[in-house]
Amino acid sequence: MKILIQALNYPPEFTGTGKYTGExxxxxxxxxxxxSVITTPPYYPQWKVWQEYSAFAYGRETIQNVxxxxxxxxxxxKLSGLKRILHLLSFAVSAMPVVFWQIVKQRPDVVIVIQPYLFAAPWVRLVSLLSQNKTWLHIQDYELDAAFALGFVKLKPLWRFATLFxxxxxxxxxxxxxxxxxMMDRLKIKGVKPENTFLFPNWIDTDTIYPLDRMGTTLGAHFIxxxxxxxxxxSGNMGVKQGLDLIIEVAKRLRENKRIIFVLCGDGAVRENLMNQAHELKNIKFLPLQPIxxxxxxxxxxxxxxxxxxxDAADLVMPSKLGGMLASGCPILAxxxxxxxxxQTVEQAGLVVPxxxxxxxxxxLLFMASNQEQCQEWGKRAREIAVQEWDKEQILLKFEQELVKGMI
Structure with missing residues (x-):
């Protein structure tokens, strides 16, 4: 099959949706x-185009035969609701001529749109009608619902129009x-016929992520x-949706506890603000994004x-980082x-609070810190869930089967 993918994020980004699109x-x-993939220069999660790439020029490369x-x-x-819209729109506009050329001239069997679907998908669908190829829309998060739920966009007339669109x-x-x-249930609410929907969860490579002895690692020595x-x-993106202010408040309440150490690793729009909030706390450490x-x-x-x-982000997104947490065989507090x-997932492998x-x-957190045996049991169950329900090969094989079936 000839497959064309349009996505906002792609490797060498190795966090977030780019990781899954690339794999x-x-x-x-x-x-x-x-x-073939139509995408942007890597910029996530730092929100800055990587040094070896250009934000203003078109470019081509081949990565693992793609x-x-x-x-x-x-x-x-600096991010705001309007700037986020312009950010997404800039890619949709710059990609338009490339999409047109790839679809009309190259004639892919199927075009897959991942992000930003509200801006990119209409043009892809229009051009695809000309060439009569199949189209597939994959939703990693509900861009519109999240934008209004998180307060990025507040105008109700705009909300009503965008929802209908x-x-x-x-x-x-x-x-x-x-x-x-x-998220599948939301598709039904939005009027998509069940026979046209497909559950395509994120995955984790359980041969790459697996339990280790913490004290036997080089990072363990680095942390002293x-x-x-x-x-x-x-570990992950430090953005608005994550609600990481809560961790800072928890660290403040536990500042006298010498045993519990908080480690926040990653990058994102709110990282600097979080570091400012925690600058006097000795029980919290910040690490930059680690190499893969x-x-x-x-x-x-x-x-x-x-x-x-x-x-307000519940069920609008399914955190992709959850797969790695489970595969590592450690308990989770969500x-x-x-x-x-x-x-429903975390309750099998840890604790959930409002x-x-x-x-x-x-x-x-105090309960988990004082109940080692229970944490070990949760960790074992976490690993089992990863192997049984998040296995990369099984998920991608089912996706390929559905992709081929859609061409018949």
Whole structure:
């Protein structure tokens, strides 16, 4: 098959949605499919175009037999609702001529749109009608719902228009997939026929991420950790949706506890603000984004993984970082409402408290720090869930089967 993918993020970004798009594209190429990707220069999670790339020029490269076309992108230095829209729009506009050429002239069998779907998908769908190829929309998060829930966009007339536009757009695609059961339920609410939907969850390579002895790693030596320390680790994007202010408040309440150490690793829009809030705290450490070859060691520094979420982001996204947490075989402490998919998963492998409840988070963390045997049981169950439900090969094989079936 000839497959064309349009996505905002792509490797060498190795966090967030770019990681999954890259692994999917490379896996399909290794299976013999001819895969091309239209994307941007890497900029995430630092929100700054990487030094070896240009924000203003088109570029081409081949990565693991995948042809990659990079389009100009405007990346704001400070984020706001309007700037986020312009950021996404800049890619949609710069990609338009490339999309037209690739679809009309190259005639791919299927075009997959991942992000930003509200801006990119209408043009892709229009051009695809001319060439009569199949179209597939994959939703990593509900851009529109998240924008209004998190307060990025507040005008109600705009909300009503955008919601109607989204419903029409979603129903125009041959297939629409998303990454969790709860997000699948939203597709039904938005009017997508069940026979046109497909559950395509994120995954984890359980051969790459696996349990290690923390004290036997080079990172463990770097941290100068002792077996008596209880490490509460957050690793990932530091953005608005994550609600990381809660961790700072928890660290403040536990500043006299010499055993519990908080480690926040990553980058993102709110990192600097978080560091300012925590500048007097000795029980919290910030680490830069670690290279991918150190990722397994990093995850295994944790005695418990922290997975905070803002209340208004529940079920609008399924945190991709959860797979790595599970595969590392460490227990998890998350904030989520009962009944959400995050809660249903984490309750098997740790504890869940209500979003924003600092007191409940502190109590849960203290319980975990003083119950080693229970944490070990949660960790074993976490690893089992990763192997049974998040296995990369199984998920991508099912996706490929559905992709081929859609061509018949």
């Amino acid at each position: 999917m594209a490379e896996w399909l190429a290794a299976r013999g499919h001819k895969v 042809k990659v076309i990079r389009c100009p992108l405007w990346v704001p230095t 989204e419903r029409v757009l979603l129903r125009s695609f041959d297939r629409v997939s998303t990454i969790s059961e709860r 950790l002792s077996p008596d320390h209880f490490v509460a680790l957050y 070859e150190k990722f397994n060691e990093l995850l295994n520094q944790a005695d418990v993984h922290l997975l905070p979420q803002r209340e 904030t989520a409402h009962s009944g959400t998919q995050v809660a 979003p924003g409840d600092v007191g409940a988070f502190v109590d849960a």
